[in-house]
Amino acid sequence: MAEEELPGVLILDIGGTHGVLENLAALLKKHFHLITMKEFLGNKEEMSKKIQSIFVFECRPTIDRELLESLPNLKVIGNSGVGVDHLDLKMISSFGVKVTNTPHAVADPTADIGMALMLASARRLVEGNVFNFPG
Numbered sequence: 299m300a301e302e303e304l305p306g307v308l309i310l311d312i313g314g315t316h317g318v319l320e321n322l323a324a325l326l327k328k329h330f331h332l333i334t335m336k337e338f339l340g341n342k343e344e345m346s347k348k349i350q351s352i353f354v355f356e357c358r359p360t361i362d363r364e365l366l367e368s369l370p371n372l373k374v375i376g377n378s379g380v381g382v383d384h385l386d387l388k389m390i391s392s393f394g395v396k397v398t399n400t401p402h403a404v405a406d407p408t409a410d411i412g413m414a415l416m417l418a419s420a421r422r423l424v425e426g427n428v429f430n431f432p433g
Contacts, residue, residue, distance in 0.1 A: 304331040306348035307376075308338055308369070310358040318355045322378075326353065335359050342368060351376060357384045366393045374398060 307330040311317030317334075318326070326332055331348065338345045349369050352361065354377045359365070361375060366389070375390060377399040390397055418424060 304329065305350040306331045306333050306345070308333050308335065308349045308352045308359065309355065310335050316356055316358050318353065322355075347371060350374070354378060354385070361385055361390065363389060366390065366395065380404060 307326065309318050309323075309326075309332055311334050312323045312332070313320050317323075318332075323332060330351070333345055333349060338349070346368050347370070350371050350373050352359065352365075352369075352372065352375045354361065354375060356378075366372065372393065372395050374396045375385065375398070377385065377397065379399060380401055380403065382397055382399050385397060387397060
């Protein structure tokens with residue numbers, strides 16, 4: 299499928315401090331035409347028609363009324379995290395846009411860390427690690 303046929307997805311950037319991780323961007327490019335915020339702001343008139351989705355990574359880009367009003371073909375906002383507290387769901391739904399997230403994406407790793415911390419605490423592993431044995 300040619301890039302022009304793929305649905306346009308707005309992202310903040312690729313790489314850098316707050317952009318989508320490069321390996322994740324490579325995966326997204328197989329299914330979407332990625333449009334960075336810089337590209338969008340540089341040519342709003344043309345790009346706004348292509349964007350059907352926004353991929354929110356680390357709470358960016360910020361979703362506000364002005365952005366939603368500038369994207370007439372927006373259908374869905376995909377959040378790459380568990381919570382959606384940073385999104386105004388009522389305002390977003392007033393534009394007829396759906397919001398998705400990944401509620402179970404970090405459930406197992408969170409449980410693993412919790413168990414590791416409890417075991418480390420119960421067995422005093424941190425203290426034992428810094429203890430200097432004579433010899």
